Amino acid sequence: MTAGPGGGRLAPLALPGPVAPTWDHAEVVGHHPVGDRYHRMRLKAPTIAAAARAGQFVMVTIPDATGTRAVLPRPMAIHRRLPGEGCVDIVYGVQGAGTRAMTGTGIGTRVQIVGPLGVGFALSPDTTGLLLVGRGIGVCSVTTSAEDAVRAGVEVTAVVSGRGPDALVGSGDHRELGVRRLIEVTDRDGSSAPDALAARLRRTLDAAPPQQIFTCGSERLAEMCARLADRWGARVQVSLEAHMACGLGYCHGCATAARTAADESPLICADGPVFELRPAERAHG
Ligand SMILES: Cc1cc2nc3c(=O)[nH]c(=O)nc-3n(C[C@H](O)[C@H](O)[C@H](O)COP(=O)(O)OP(=O)(O)OC[C@H]3O[C@@H](n4cnc5c(N)ncnc54)[C@H](O)[C@@H]3O)c2cc1C
Numbered sequence: 001m002t003a004g005p006g007g008g009r010l011a012p013l014a015l016p017g018p019v020a021p022t023w024d025h026a027e028v029v030g031h032h033p034v035g036d037r038y039h040r041m042r043l044k045a046p047t048i049a050a051a052a053r054a055g056q057f058v059m060v061t062i063p064d065a066t067g068t069r070a071v072l073p074r075p076m077a078i079h080r081r082l083p084g085e086g087c088v089d090i091v092y093g094v095q096g097a098g099t100r101a102m103t104g105t106g107i108g109t110r111v112q113i114v115g116p117l118g119v120g121f122a123l124s125p126d127t128t129g130l131l132l133v134g135r136g137i138g139v140c141s142v143t144t145s146a147e148d149a150v151r152a153g154v155e156v157t158a159v160v161s162g163r164g165p166d167a168l169v170g171s172g173d174h175r176e177l178g179v180r181r182l183i184e185v186t187d188r189d190g191s192s193a194p195d196a197l198a199a200r201l202r203r204t205l206d207a208a209p210p211q212q213i214f215t216c217g218s219e220r221l222a223e224m225c226a227r228l229a230d231r232w233g234a235r236v237q238v239s240l241e242a243h244m245a246c247g248l249g250y251c252h253g254c255a256t257a258a259r260t261a262a263d264e265s266p267l268i269c270a271d272g273p274v275f276e277l278r279p280a281e282r283a284h285g
C-alpha cells in the first residue's frame, strides 16, 4: 500500500485474472484534432476492442512513417471500445516528441499497439450511483466506466474538467453513452476549483449519494473525491499515471515507492493503473 492523494492510501484492486494482452498492427481509420489541444485517433484493433475492460490502456508504438524513431511505446487510455466496428479510440495531447510525431500519422497507416493492459476500474454489483470525475485527458480513463455503468442501470454523474471550454474532453461521448447528469467545469470561470466543485456536488448528490467514485487526471480532484467519499460513505478508485517503458510488468520502471509485506512495490502498469484510494485512518484496517 502506498501514499495517495490527500494522505489516503492506495491499495491494488482485487479483480478476476487479467485478460491476456495481445498486439495488433492496427490501421488508423480516423484521426482528427479535438478542441484546442487534443487529437482523437480511431484504430482498427478487433481483438483489443472485444477484450478491453473499463479503465484499461494500450501501449502505442510511434510509427516509423512519422519519421521519428521512438524506441519506447507510449501508454494511452482506451477511451472508447467499438467492438461492433472492431475499433478502439484514443485521445491524446501533445506532450513531447512521441505524441508530436503521432499527430503526423495519416489515415491508413498501421500502428503497433499492445493491450488491453492493466487493472481497470471495478464497478461493484451493489452500486446504484456512480460519480465519475475526470480532468483533461484523464477523462479518457473513465469513459468506458460510464458505458458499463449506464448499461448496468447505474445512475451516473460525470464531471468533465478542463482549463477552458475548448479543453474539455469527452462530453459528447458521455452524452452518447447515455450519461444523463453531465457537469462541465473550467478554470476559466472558476467552476473547476475543488471547493466550488465539491459544494456543487454536495448540492446535487447529498440527497442520493453515489456508492462509488472513479477519478483520473488531477490529484486535487482526487483529494476532493476522498473528502466527498468520507461524507457519503462511498468508495474511491483512482487511475494513476507514470512513465512506462514496457507497460507489461517487466521493467519495474513504474514501481510506486511503497514497500509491502511481500517486499514488492506495486507496479502502476500491472497492479494498476487503477487503485482503491483508502482513507489514511483506515489504511491499516
Ligand atoms: C495508463 C496511462 C494512460 C495514459 N493515457 C493517456 C491518454 O489517454 N492520452 C494522453 O494524451 N496521454 C495519456 N497518458 C500519458 C502519455 O502516455 C504521455 O503523455 C506520453 O507517453 C508522452 O510521450 P511523448 O513522447 O510525447 O513525451 P516525452 O516526454 O517525449 O516522452 C518521453 C518518455 O517519457 C514517457 N512519458 C512522458 N510523460 C509521461 C506520462 N505523463 N506518463 C507516462 N509516460 C510518460 C514516454 O512514454 C516516453 O517513453 C497516459 C499515461 C498512462 C500511464
Ligand code: FES
Binding pocket: 243, 244, 245, 246, 247, 248, 249, 250, 251, 252, 253, 254, 255, 267, 268, 269, 270
Ligand atoms: S512500465 Fe515496465 S513494469 Fe510497468
